[in-house]
Amino acid sequence: MVALASLPGIAGRLIRTSVLVTVIYRAQLFVWLISGVAPLFMMLIWWELSRDQVIGGYAASDFVAYFLGIYLVRQLTAVWVIFVLNDEIRHGTLSGRLLKPVAPFWFHVAEHLGQMLVRAPIVVTVFCIGASLFDLDLLGIARQLPFFLVSLVLAWIIIFHIYYCVGLLAFWMANSVALDALVWSMYTVLGGTLIPVDLFPEATRSIVALLPFASALDFPVKVLIGKAAGIELLYGFAAQLFWVLVLVALRRGLWRQGLKRFSGAGI
Amino acid sequence: MSLRTLKVLLALIRHSMLAELEFRANAITNAVNTVVGMLLALYFLDAMFAEVGSLGGWNLHQVLALFGVALILEGLLEVWLFPSLHALSEKVRTGDLDYLLVRPVDSQFLVSCSKISLWELPRVLIGLAVVVYAMYSEGALGAGNLAAFLGLMAAGVAIFYSVFLITCTLSIWFVKIGDVWIISYTLMEIARFPVSAFPQTIRTILTFLVPVYFVSNVPVTGAMGMVGWPQVLGAILFAVAFLCLSRVFWLFALRSYSSASS
Amino acid sequence: MSKAIELCDVSKVYEVYRASDGHSRSLLRYFRREKEFIPAVRDVSFSIDAGEVVGFLGGNGAGKTTTLKMLSGIVRPSSGHLSVLGHEPFKRRPEFLKSITLVMGQKQQLTWDLPALESFHLHGALYDIPAAECRRRIDELCELLSAGDIARRPVRKLSLGERMKCELILSLLHRPSILFLDEPTIGLDLEMQVAIRKFLGDYNKAFGATIILTSHYMADIEALANRVIVLDRGQVVFDGGRQALVKAHVSERRVCLRFSSAVSDESLRPYGELIRLDNEGAELLVPEEQVAKTVAQLLASFPVTDISIQSPSLEQAFPRLLLPREHA
Numbered sequence: 001m002v003a004l005a006s007l008p009g010i011a012g013r014l015i016r017t018s019v020l021v022t023v024i025y026r027a028q029l030f031v032w033l034i035s036g037v038a039p040l041f042m043m044l045i046w047w048e049l050s051r052d053q054v055i056g057g058y059a060a061s062d063f064v065a066y067f068l069g070i071y072l073v074r075q076l077t078a079v080w081v082i083f084v085l086n087d088e089i090r091h092g093t094l095s096g097r098l099l100k101p102v103a104p105f106w107f108h109v110a111e112h113l114g115q116m117l118v119r120a121p122i123v124v125t126v127f128c129i130g131a132s133l134f135d136l137d138l139l140g141i142a143r144q145l146p147f148f149l150v151s152l153v154l155a156w157i158i159i160f161h162i163y164y165c166v167g168l169l170a171f172w173m174a175n176s177v178a179l180d181a182l183v184w185s186m187y188t189v190l191g192g193t194l195i196p197v198d199l200f201p202e203a204t205r206s207i208v209a210l211l212p213f214a215s216a217l218d219f220p221v222k223v224l225i226g227k228a229a230g231i232e233l234l235y236g237f238a239a240q241l242f243w244v245l246v247l248v249a250l251r252r253g254l255w256r257q258g259l260k261r262f263s264g265a266g267i
Numbered sequence: 268m269s270l271r272t273l274k275v276l277l278a279l280i281r282h283s284m285l286a287e288l289e290f291r292a293n294a295i296t297n298a299v300n301t302v303v304g305m306l307l308a309l310y311f312l313d314a315m316f317a318e319v320g321s322l323g324g325w326n327l328h329q330v331l332a333l334f335g336v337a338l339i340l341e342g343l344l345e346v347w348l349f350p351s352l353h354a355l356s357e358k359v360r361t362g363d364l365d366y367l368l369v370r371p372v373d374s375q376f377l378v379s380c381s382k383i384s385l386w387e388l389p390r391v392l393i394g395l396a397v398v399v400y401a402m403y404s405e406g407a408l409g410a411g412n413l414a415a416f417l418g419l420m421a422a423g424v425a426i427f428y429s430v431f432l433i434t435c436t437l438s439i440w441f442v443k444i445g446d447v448w449i450i451s452y453t454l455m456e457i458a459r460f461p462v463s464a465f466p467q468t469i470r471t472i473l474t475f476l477v478p479v480y481f482v483s484n485v486p487v488t489g490a491m492g493m494v495g496w497p498q499v500l501g502a503i504l505f506a507v508a509f510l511c512l513s514r515v516f517w518l519f520a521l522r523s524y525s526s527a528s529s
Numbered sequence: 530m531s532k533a534i535e536l537c538d539v540s541k542v543y544e545v546y547r548a549s550d551g552h553s554r555s556l557l558r559y560f561r562r563e564k565e566f567i568p569a570v571r572d573v574s575f576s577i578d579a580g581e582v583v584g585f586l587g588g589n590g591a592g593k594t595t596t597l598k599m600l601s602g603i604v605r606p607s608s609g610h611l612s613v614l615g616h617e618p619f620k621r622r623p624e625f626l627k628s629i630t631l632v633m634g635q636k637q638q639l640t641w642d643l644p645a646l647e648s649f650h651l652h653g654a655l656y657d658i659p660a661a662e663c664r665r666r667i668d669e670l671c672e673l674l675s676a677g678d679i680a681r682r683p684v685r686k687l688s689l690g691e692r693m694k695c696e697l698i699l700s701l702l703h704r705p706s707i708l709f710l711d712e713p714t715i716g717l718d719l720e721m722q723v724a725i726r727k728f729l730g731d732y733n734k735a736f737g738a739t740i741i742l743t744s745h746y747m748a749d750i751e752a753l754a755n756r757v758i759v760l761d762r763g764q765v766v767f768d769g770g771r772q773a774l775v776k777a778h779v780s781e782r783r784v785c786l787r788f789s790s791a792v793s794d795e796s797l798r799p800y801g802e803l804i805r806l807d808n809e810g811a812e813l814l815v816p817e818e819q820v821a822k823t824v825a826q827l828l829a830s831f832p833v834t835d836i837s838i839q840s841p842s843l844e845q846a847f848p849r850l851l852l853p854r855e856h857a
Contacts, residue, residue: 030449031446031449034450034453035449035453037453038453038457041456041457041469044465044469045460045464045465047466048323048466049319049322049464055318056318174292175292178292178293178296178297178300179296181304182299182303182304185300185303185304185307186303186307189310189311194311194315195311195315200314201313201314201317271657274654275655277654278650278651278654278655279651279654282640282643282647282648282650282651285643285647286640286642286647361636362633362636365603365631365633366631366633366636366638368602368621369601369602369629369630369631370626370656371623371624371626371655371657372623374621522605525603525604525619
């Protein structure tokens with residue numbers, strides 16, 4: 001195990017490398033930028049629908065705030081580790097990572113964090129522009145930042161682990177990338193990209209709200225726009241913590257078992 | 268001559284499928300993913316229509332049909348357009364386009380059909396099934412409507428193909444255009460919703476600038492018996508215009524390529 | 530009788546935007562790019578009869594590949610008149626395309642993951658060859674090239690030489706009457722090079738196909754082409770017999786000697802330019818007119834155990850052809 005003291009140094013290096021790589025390979029940036037706009041279109045649809053009526057407790061400005069928040073959180077928690085893992089496991093390049101004194105997991109984390117550092121300003125700018133265009137209470141949102149940032153970090157850990165675990169299935173399956181579409185569909189619909197979780201039917205809403213997808217997307221957005229307060233806030237954080245613990249344990253278990261099957265030369 | 272074209276097309280399809288044999292398992296996962304995706308979409312639509320009466324004047328079944336059309340288009344993208352046309356930018360970069368140009372077969376045809384991966388066909392079929400189901404639920408299932416739907420769908424696909432061809436042809440000049448495909452995928456997500464659900468400005472853009480309306484909305488209006496002659500005429504005109512435009516543009520691009528390649 | 534290939538004052542000028550350097554591909558720089566005109570081929574004229582095998586020589590960037598691409602219709606000439614089998618290549622008429630073939634040694638036509646046989650069948654469909662006839666031709670060509678069973682294995686599992694054999698079979702399935710071969714033997718081992726040279730020679734004799742061949746291996750040209758066209762910086766600097774080219778530029782012969790006892794270098798110098806002298810023997814460059822006389826003197830004056838006189842080769846002649854131009 002690497003001495004804790006040297007972790008910040010290594011982490012810094014890893015993140016810095018990732019940032020540089022991002023700057024050079026701007027193509028990926030373009031894909032990420034364009035593919036993220038879907039929530040903004042949902043925003044327009046709901047805004048149009050709620051022009052003169054409140055729907056499920058959400059007024060037009062609420063919908064705008066909500067979907068801008070979805071855009072922000074979704075972009076900031078973008079995860080592509082499933083492809084990286086599949087590639088490394090299938091082609092055996094994971095071996096190279098295993099030889100390093102730092103666990104491969106941290107390489108993957110650093111790569112993502114590095115990219116996020118570069119992308120964050122863009123997303124935040126879009127958010128602010130959208131917010132001012134629609135006359136949102138930016139001050140109110142700013143006041144939510146402390147809670148929001150905590151929920152954002154937890155959300156990132158949750159969604160990162162979901163994809164990481166699916167990626168680790170490549171130790172057993174020929175190709176776990178096929179599951180990416182499945183996870184994405186669930187994440188999109190049940191996370192609140194198309195409709196706020198609050199607007200789901202009574203019967204099923206509570207179940208959806210407890211799923212990790214809502215914890216990773218819907219909840220942090222509600223925190224940001226001030227729609228999660230008091231008891232709801234506590235429940236939300238509790239759910240997030242629950243999923244973090246479960247998923248981290250799952251990830252570590254899968255990793256241990258998977259390594260036993262890893263032949264080193266690519267499966 | 269068309270018999271020969273058909274023979275060549277079949278040969279290309281067979282060749283592509285063999286090359287992708289290892290992906291035949293994908294056909295199943297593809298189908299499963301699509302079905303799950305549709306169930307989730309239905310769940311979402313149920314939730315949405317529980318809160319609102321109509322979406323841009325469309326009811327649940329009509330929007331469901333739209334989702335089906337989007338599936339068909341996405342499927343065509345995966346089966347046909349992406350494997351064949353997107354590969355153009357790579358072919359330009361490696362110089363493999365030269366080999367394509369030396370064949371005694373029309374270059375646009377070859378480029379457009381160089382790789383057809385039928386393993387992804389389940390998505391198209393499921394999309395069709397969804398449309399038929401929506402038509403049935405709406406009580407609009409009839410020979411006339413089906414004919415109108417298929418005809419307008421063909422027009423929509425023609426427009427979609429032309430636009431995709433034009434964007435991929437740009438890679439002859441701008442080799443880095445490689446990632447423009449994501450715009451098509453994003454438009455597919457947007458095309459799931461009726462154009463009339465958006466604010467006016469977006470409506471205009473989605474009708475005339477980026478013909479999402481004619482590609483996805485109009486076929487559904489045909490399926491549901493909502494269509495009027497203006498829409499049909501518009502769709503046909505757009506289809507013909509875009510096909511001609513894409514042909515002219517392709518020939519122009521070839522001339523440019525042969526002037527600049529080295 | 531009209532020629533198979535005819536070029537008259539053909540030129541090709543490429544318009545290239547000077548590549549931006551550095552990482553900042555800012556939009557502004559994109560619009561302010563400067564256009565550069567690169568003349569790849571300048572006023573090239575020559576004609577080739579049906580059934581001829583011609584070697585195209587020239588350094589990198591001399592215009593060989595561009596000329597081949599113009600002849601196969603891929604690139605449009607900026608000016609001049611080009612005719613292949615009576616067609617204007619750039620019009621890319623199907624009848625024209627069916628009678629030519631282009632093989633680029635550095636680029637592959639075969640589908641990587643499939644057996645070459647599948648690519649052959651696709652090729653047959655593209656060129657409208659009936660299935661039975663296609664199979665017959667595949668067998669015939671496999672036999673000629675001693676390709677055996679390699680066509681059944683996935684292309685990615687073949688060695689470079691085996692792949693090249695399959696590429697050639699693919700290119701010849703439609704019995705083209707003109708073959709454009711751009712470095713077909715590049716990267717191959719000696720045995721494979723010899724096999725392919727023999728095959729092309731046999732093919733030319735059997736089917737009377739016209740062949741234009743570019744290669745950096747002089748041995749290819751010496752084995753196949755009696756006529757060479759040399760390009761330098763886009764212009765034809767030589768068009769004629771291979772032997773004539775060599776004769777014109779190589780005026781001395783290399784004489785290799787072995788001795789039974791030690792010999793001093795001063796004693797050898799009067800007979801010619803001494804290139805090498807060691808325990809193995811010596812090598813002298815002797816002007817061609819004096820070879821016979823000098824050799825007789827060497828044999829008389831020295832304890833020679835072995836002597837050989839090397840014929841001048843294209844390898845020696847070729848660089849000299851380009852040399853004066855470099856100092857022009």
